[in-house]
Each structure stands twice: as C-alpha cells, then as structure tokens.
Amino acid sequence: MPLGYKYVERDADSQINWAEVGKNLSDVLLETKRVREEKKSAIDQGIRESLNTLATAPQGVNQDVNNFTNNYTSDMSAQILLDKKLLQSGQMDLKDWTLRQQNYKDGTDQMFNLSKTYQEKSKEIMDGIDNNEIQSALGLHNMGTIEGFTNFNNSRATINSVGDGKVSLALYENKIIDGKEVRVLSKNNMPVNVLLGQIHNQPKKFNVEGATAATAKAFGSRFQAVYKAASTVGSGTITELLGIDAMRKYPQFKGIVDEMNTAINDQVDSYFAGNPLKVISVLGENTGNYNSSSFTYDKDEAAKDKKKILLTIDPRTQTATMDINAPHYKEQYKEATEWTKRSLMSKLDSEAKVSTTSQSQLQERRAPTEAENKRKEDDKKSADAANMIGKLYYGDKAQVESSISYFKGIKDKDGVPIFDEIYRTPQGLKVILANGTEENISFKDKTQEDFIRAAGPLLAGELDVNTALERGSYKKGAKFNTSVEGQGRNVKPNETYEKYLQENLDSNLIGMSEGDAIASIQKLAEIGGFTAEQVSPGVDEIEITRPARKVGTTEVPAVSKVFSFDESSPGTQEVVKKQIIQFLKINAVGSIVTKSLSGYSPTSKKPTPKKKIIEGF
Numbered sequence: 001m002p003l004g005y006k007y008v009e010r011d012a013d014s015q016i017n018w019a020e021v022g023k024n025l026s027d028v029l030l031e032t033k034r035v036r037e038e039k040k041s042a043i044d045q046g047i048r049e050s051l052n053t054l055a056t057a058p059q060g061v062n063q064d065v066n067n068f069t070n071n072y073t074s075d076m077s078a079q080i081l082l083d084k085k086l087l088q089s090g091q092m093d094l095k096d097w098t099l100r101q102q103n104y105k106d107g108t109d110q111m112f113n114l115s116k117t118y119q120e121k122s123k124e125i126m127d128g129i130d131n132n133e134i135q136s137a138l139g140l141h142n143m144g145t146i147e148g149f150t151n152f153n154n155s156r157a158t159i160n161s162v163g164d165g166k167v168s169l170a171l172y173e174n175k176i177i178d179g180k181e182v183r184v185l186s187k188n189n190m191p192v193n194v195l196l197g198q199i200h201n202q203p204k205k206f207n208v209e210g211a212t213a214a215t216a217k218a219f220g221s222r223f224q225a226v227y228k229a230a231s232t233v234g235s236g237t238i239t240e241l242l243g244i245d246a247m248r249k250y251p252q253f254k255g256i257v258d259e260m261n262t263a264i265n266d267q268v269d270s271y272f273a274g275n276p277l278k279v280i281s282v283l284g285e286n287t288g289n290y291n292s293s294s295f296t297y298d299k300d301e302a303a304k305d306k307k308k309i310l311l312t313i314d315p316r317t318q319t320a321t322m323d324i325n326a327p328h329y330k331e332q333y334k335e336a337t338e339w340t341k342r343s344l345m346s347k348l349d350s351e352a353k354v355s356t357t358s359q360s361q362l363q364e365r366r367a368p369t370e371a372e373n374k375r376k377e378d379d380k381k382s383a384d385a386a387n388m389i390g391k392l393y394y395g396d397k398a399q400v401e402s403s404i405s406y407f408k409g410i411k412d413k414d415g416v417p418i419f420d421e422i423y424r425t426p427q428g429l430k431v432i433l434a435n436g437t438e439e440n441i442s443f444k445d446k447t448q449e450d451f452i453r454a455a456g457p458l459l460a461g462e463l464d465v466n467t468a469l470e471r472g473s474y475k476k477g478a479k480f481n482t483s484v485e486g487q488g489r490n491v492k493p494n495e496t497y498e499k500y501l502q503e504n505l506d507s508n509l510i511g512m513s514e515g516d517a518i519a520s521i522q523k524l525a526e527i528g529g530f531t532a533e534q535v536s537p538g539v540d541e542i543e544i545t546r547p548a549r550k551v552g553t554t555e556v557p558a559v560s561k562v563f564s565f566d567e568s569s570p571g572t573q574e575v576v577k578k579q580i581i582q583f584l585k586i587n588a589v590g591s592i593v594t595k596s597l598s599g600y601s602p603t604s605k606k607p608t609p610k611k612k613i614i615e616g617f
Contacts, residue, residue: 068152072111076104076167079159100165107167110192111157115150121199123494123586126556128202128435130590131412135203135277137284140292140556142198142320149195156185157192167192197318206281208271208340210462215267216347217464268340272333276322280309282336286343289335291555295320303327378463385460386468387475389452392424393443394478400424400486407459416493416590423487431458448478493593497528498585500597505581510565510573517565518542521580527596528588540565544580546587559587 083100086092125143128134149155149169158170170189174181272278284290295309296302302310302323310326313319323329384406391403404422411417421432428442441455449469456465468474505524509517522532525544535541545560561583563576 068156072108072157075157075159076108079161079165080104082161083165103165104159104167107159107165107192110196111167111169114192114195115152117196118146118150118199119582119586123588124436125199125202126587127494127590129556131416131418131435132205133433133435133437135205135281135284137290137292138203138277138280138295138320141295142202144292144557145190146195146198149190158185158189169195194313194318197313198320201317201319203277203280203319205285206271206278207462208282208286208343211271212340212344212347213462215344217467264341264344268337268344271340272337276324279333279336280322282339283309283332287335287339299326306331379467382460382463382465382468383471385456385463386452386465389455389459389465390448390474390478392429392455393448393451394475394481395484396481397484397486400481400484404486416594421487423485425485426482429455443480448474448476448480493590493597494585494588496597496600497588497593498581500524500527500600501581501584505577507570507573507577510576512565525584527593528584529592530584530588535562544583546589549589 080101083092083097087094087097122143125134125139129136129139148171155169155171158168160166160168168189168191170185172183173186173188175184176182177184284292284294289307290309294307295311297311299310302308306328308328309332310323310329311320312323314321322332326332388403388406391399395403404424407422408417408419410419416434418434419431420434420436421430423430426443428440428444431439431441433439439458441451441458443451446454452465452469452474456463501524505521509520518532518534521542521544525532528546529549530544530546532542532544535543541562541564543560543562545558548558549556563580565576
C-alpha cells in the first residue's frame with residue numbers, strides 16, 4: 001500500500017524507548033523517596049536520642065538542683081517536639097532546624113557541666129588573684145556572676161525559642177503583681193557558653209608598675225635633657241617642669257617640655273591601645289576608686305553612675321570586657337591614663353634628685369637616699385639573676401641545677417613559690433608557673449646575651465637584666481652546652497594540703513556524732529584558713545567556713561558548706577570524707593597552707609603542722 005504524502009519512516013534507533021524512560025523515571029522517584037525516608041529516619045533517630053538524654057538527666061540529693069534539672073528537661077523536650085512539627089509542616093527549613101538541634105545539644109552539655117567546671121577552676125582563679133596575676137576586681141565580679149547563675153534555687157535555664165536555640169541561664173526576681181509578691185524571671189540572663197568563657201578566660205592583671213618603670217629607663221636622652229633643664233632652673237621635680245604651669249614658669253624650655261610630654265602621652269596611650277581590659281585593670285587594681293561591685297551590664301545603671309563600669313561580652317573570647325561605647329568610658333579612660341602618667345612621672349622623679357637651687361649644689365656629697373639604696377640592691381639582684389640565667393645556657397649539670405634551685409626559691413609577698421616547674425633541655429627552657437601557665441624559651445639561634453634578654457622578664461620579673469648585661473654581670477664568651485638537662489618542681493600548696501588531709505582525715509570520723517568529730521575536723525580545717533562549727537545542738541551537721549578576707553583593696557566573700565555526720569554506711573562515710581577534702585582543697589588560702597604545713601612532707605608518717613596562721617583575716 002502506498003505511504004502517505006510526505007511521510008518519512010524513522011530509523012529504528014531514533015525512536016523513543018518509552019519503556020526505558022518509564023523505568024528511569026520510576027528509579028528517580030524511588031531514589032528520591034529513599035533519600036527522603038533516610039533523612040526522615042535520621043531526624044527521628046536524632047530526636048529520640050535527644051529526648052532520651054533529657055529523660056536520663058542526672059539527679060542528686062539536692063532538691064533545688066533536681067527541680068532545676070526537671071524544669072529544664074521538660075522545657076527542652078517540649079521545644080524539640082515543637083521544632084519537629086514546624087519542620088514537618090514546612091514552617092522551618094532543615095538548615096535552621098539542624099543549627100538549633102546542635103545548639104540544644106551543646107547548651108545541654110555545657111549547662112550540666114557548668115557547676116562542676118566552676119568548682120574545679122575556682123581554686124585556680126583565687127590563687128591567680130592572690131598572686132596578682134588575675135585582676136581582683138573584675139575576677140571576683142565574674143566569680144560572683146557565675147555563683148549567682150549556678151545557684152539553681154534562684155535561676156532557671158531558658159531556650160532562645162525564636163532565634164538560634166541557644167541555652168541561657170536567667171535569674172528570678174520578686175515583683176508585686178495585683179498586690180501580691182510573686183517570683184518571676186528577670187531580664188538578667190546570660191548564655192551558658194558565655195559563663196563557661198568567664199571561667200576559662202580570666203582577666204590578666206596589667207603590671208602597670210613594671211611597664212612604667214621600663215619606660216622610664218628607656219627614655220634615655222630625653223630624660224637627661226629634661227633632668228638638666230629641671231636642675232638648671234631649680235624646679236623641685238621633673239613633674240613640676242612638665243606640669244601645666246611649665247610654659248609660664250620656664251618658657252625657655254618649651255621644646256624640651258613639649259617633646260617629653262608628647263612622648264609620655266604616646267607611651268601611655270600605647271599601653272591601652274585596643275585592650276580595654278588594661279583600662280579595667282588600672283581602674284580596679286590601682287586607682288582605689290573601683291572594686292568588684294563597680295561593674296554592670298545595665299546601660300541605664302552605668303549612665304546614672306560615673307563609678308559604674310559598663311561591661312559587654314567580647315564575641316571572640318565570650319568573656320566580659322569594657323564597653324568602649326559606654327556613657328562614661330572617656331572619663332574612665334582618662335582616669336586610668338592620668339593615674340598611669342603619674343606613676344610614670346614618679347619613676348622619672350626617682351631616677352635622679354633634682355636640685356632646688358643650682359646645678360653645682362647637685363654635686364655635693366650627701367648620704368644615699370632610700371631610693372638610691374634600693375636601686376643598688378636591685379642592681380645586685382639583677383646581676384645575680386643575669387648570671388644565673390647565663391648558667392642555664394652554658395652550665396654543666398651541677399650549674400644548671402644550681403640555677404634552677406635559685407629561681408625555684410623566688411617567692412611572692414605571701415611566701416608562696418612563683419614557679420612550679422623549671423625544666424632545661426638542649427632545645428630550650430620550659431617553665432610552669434604556680435598558676436599552671438606554661439612558658440617556653442628556645443635556645444635556637446640565640447647567643448648567651450640573647451637568651452638572657454629573652455628569659456629575663458619571665459625568670460627575673462621586674463629586675464633589670466639588660467643593665468646587668470651592659471655591666472658584664474655574666475660569664476662572657478661561654479659556649480652553649482648542647483647536652484645537659486635539668487629539672488626542678490615545686491608542689492602547689494593545695495596539693496600538699498590535699499595529701500595531708502588524705503593522711504589525717506579518717507572516714508570513721510564521719511560515723512561519729514558531730515560533737516565527737518568537730519574537734520578533729522577543726523584542727524584540720526585551720527590549716528587552710530577555715531573554721532568548723534556545729535550547725536545546731538543535737539543535729540549531726542558541721543559547717544566549714546573560709547572567712548571573708550581582703551586581697552589588695554578588694555573584699556573576698558566568705559565561703560561555707562554544711563556536711564552531715566553519723567552516717568551508718570561505710571561507703572557513704574567515704575563519700576562525705578572525699579567531699580570535705582575537695583571543699584577544703586579548692587577553697588583553702590594558699591599562703592596560710594604554706595605557713596601552716598612548713599616542713600611537712602607527704603612521705604612523713606606523723607606530720608605535725610605549725611600553729612595556724614590567721615594574718616589577713
């Protein structure tokens with residue numbers, strides 16, 4: 001039969017295979033369904049695990065903590081289920097849901113570990129404050145903030161349900177509503193990760209005295225020019241020559257005065273550039289006008305009170321720092337810089353005695369001043385330090401160990417060793433300070449002089465090893481010892497106290513009545529600066545307290561805890577014993593422990609501590 005008009009028959013291989021197309025489409029749909037089902041299954045599994053974690057949250061004997069935990073697990077479980085509904089209905093996309101679930105998990109883990117972490121770090125923090133390494137004012141404020149939020153009787157965990165899902169702690173407050181006092185959540189809240197940041201990242205104290213002393217010595221020719229001018233005109237001090245009335249009194253020295261004042265201003269500003277924590281340090285540690293109660297996160301409160309330092313959270317470190325946009329920041333910054341300038345000027349004044357009459361009278365013989373005698377003593381200490389640091393570079397084993405013993409013997413004003421461990425290897429020096437901070441100084445590509453300069457600030461502190469080098473106070477030309485090793489370590493006071501308690505606190509005491517146990521506990525507690533008292537007659541409970549004390553100009557609050565006695569179970573008695581030891585170890589005053597246990601060695605069988613020391617209370 002003839003074909004139709006203009007019809008062209010197709011080749012077999014150009015025709016569409018609809019069976020194959022159908023199969024491929026079916027495979028795509030099935031794969032899409034499979035992926036969707038796997039994703040749904042993973043989501044459901046993740047939700048089940050989160051809910052199970054919350055359902056098995058830790059419970060203890062403290063009912064306040066249990067109530068806090070139950071409230072949180074109930075709120076978080078409800079929030080997780082609500083997010084699931086929003087995801088399933090399309091009102092929340094998968095990316096946001098995933099972020100929130102991760103924040104829920106992180107926040108839960110962090111919150112349950114917050115109190116434990118704080119207890120573990122609080123002793124280290126207080127030691128840092130005692131040793132002038134951590135700012136006392138801001139450090140104690142941060143500790144008070146953490147203690148407030150971890151008082152689970154007065155706080156509640158909250159969830160940012162309309163944002164990223166991060167977990168925070170909020171404080172309760174009492175309000176009068178309809179004539180009745182009710183307990184409600186306040187606006188005072190803080191994310192858990194920020195509280196952890198406050199624990200792990202403590203504000204370091206700015207050694208302004210050391211900085212200004214170094215600057216005064218570094219001014220060199222500028223200082224000599226100002227000193228000569230001050231002596232020529234007979235001004236009482238260099239400070240007077242550089243004061244606001246200088247131009248009226250001494251117009252002939254305008255160039256010298258302007259140059260020196262500019263140099264001082266620039267140097268002081270450089271101390272604080274980009275570091276508001278140094279401003280806080282000078283305000284809180286040096287001026288005497290601020291303490292741990294001088295900080296606030298409330299802008300309105302800071303605006304009303306010029307002595308309130310407005311804090312903000314640094315997004316990089318998650319720690320508290322000074323808000324440079326605060327209403328009174330400029331005034332407070334000026335207060336810090338003016339104090340620092342006065343400190344620097346006093347160092348310049350003490351560099352040399354300025355004649356009040358004439359230059360020639362300056363040369364008259366006179367008895368050394370107290371400042372000159374101190375400088376002479378410091379010069380000798382600097383020379384000794386430079387010599388001992390040099391031995392770490394070139395010395396044999398005996399010389400290296402002698403040097404390590406020298407630096408291990410350096411103590412702070414309370415008699416506590418500054419260095420915990422010093423270890424010399426052929427590669428360099430490892431130093432662990434009493435607060436646990438580790439510092440390393442390499443020998444690589446260093447001459448003996450280079451090494452002394454590098455190690456001087458760490459090992460010798462404010463002593464001027466550079467001047468000692470210039471005077472040749474070391475063994476010149478000594479070659480580096482490529483093989484010797486040496487080590488020395490100090491035991492921290494709280495570690496010594498813990499071992500002493502373990503040797504002397506018998507768990508059988510816990511099984512006795514409080515009246516029988518209190519005398520023994522009191523003797524052990526006194527070693528760390530504590531008191532121990534019966535809570536009330538007829539009740540087998542004892543309260544151990546570390547009294548309030550002063551650190552510099554800052555009041556450190558008292559710490560106390562009640563322990564139950566007359567426990568019938570040996571296992572429970574051992575638990576209470578460990579709790580008492582842990583409390584005493586964490587909160588002991590290091591300087592008192594050091595004095596009380598002087599001469600005690602953990603290996604001795606019958607250690608006898610000295611009579612308790614109560615200075616500082």
